[in-house]
Amino acid sequence: PYQPVERRLQITRRCLEVLVEFRNPVGIVTKNRLVTRDIDLLAELAEHRAAQVFMSLPTLDVGLNRAMEPRSSLPAQRLAAVEALTRAGIPVGVLMAPLIPGLTDHEVPAVVEAAAEAGATHAGFVILRLPLAVRPLFEDWLERHFPDRKDKVLNRIRAMRGGRLNVSEFGARMRGEGPYYDQIAAMFRVAVRRAGLNEEDRELSVEAFRRPGGEQLGLF
DSSP states (O other): OOTTTTHHOOHHHHHHHHHHHTTTOOOESSSOGGGGGGGGHHHHTTTTEEEEEEEEOOOOHHHHHHHHHHSSSSSSHHHHHHHHHHHHTTTEEEEEEETTTTTTGGHHHHHHHHHOOOOOOEEEEOOOOOOHHHHHHHHHHHHHOOOTTHHHHHHHHHHHHTTTTTOOSSTTTTTTOOOHHHHHHHHHHHHHHTTHHHHOOOOOOOOOOTTTTTTHTTTT
């Protein structure tokens, strides 16, 4: 929802204005600090438990961040956005997504700790997916940026995907399998427990939903 062009077009903000009018619940996942521009609207929805934001934070390494997502906000900027949203009373979580085995998995404890310190209440992770044309693009990216780790990364992905680089079946595509995946999942659970995250209910509420002008329309 916060691509660079959003600064000019403000499509997301205009959508949020409609959601606020109806008090319609909304969840946002973004990697851009531009979300803080719309704190006023999100805070209004949050008063009715109708808003939550998840900030993508796949790494704390500035160099790796620039190589992975060159047009996105830097890690420190994303954490600053988490702090700003939290101060405004908006529930915030952090997603380590994508988590790249053999490249970023060692950062799990640090990412979760940084998220908690910034005020996040929840944290999760999503293992890298390589559907369709994404696979050759990722392989080329590894060759250009991390040629010494390419085989290690791809082999670990295969180990978590039943020998394949991608699994598209519903219910399995966002997760992994096997000992290596279990190890990452266990490390994440320990980090989350130590940081005191994922302890609160994050379900959005529709109780405040309204239909502005509905009374007049009902006459017809």
